[in-house]
Amino acid sequence: MAKKSSVERNKKRVWLVEKHLEKRRALKSKLLDLEVSDDEFFKIQRELALLPRNSSRVRVRNRCSITGRARGYFRKFGVSRLTLREFALKGLLPGVTKASW
Numbered sequence: 001m002a003k004k005s006s007v008e009r010n011k012k013r014v015w016l017v018e019k020h021l022e023k024r025r026a027l028k029s030k031l032l033d034l035e036v037s038d039d040e041f042f043k044i045q046r047e048l049a050l051l052p053r054n055s056s057r058v059r060v061r062n063r064c065s066i067t068g069r070a071r072g073y074f075r076k077f078g079v080s081r082l083t084l085r086e087f088a089l090k091g092l093l094p095g096v097t098k099a100s101w
Helices: 004-032 038-050 081-090
Strands: none
Touching: 004 038
């Protein structure tokens, strides 16, 4: 089980990403516009830099939904490799079987 503080910090990051998503997208699209003057470009860049660091999608960590483990995460199932193995052996994942006996 992961530390509760790590899991909660990640939840806060997810919340911040959702909160600032539209503003961040709008600013990024303005930055990509080639017709923006240099002064406007730097102003937009400054606005983007003033947003909270944790509101960036890159800072969110994929974690197991059961244990909170960050390593060995399977996107398809949303769990870590250990939890995946446990569920597969119990037969809780349809279509997943052991490769050998």
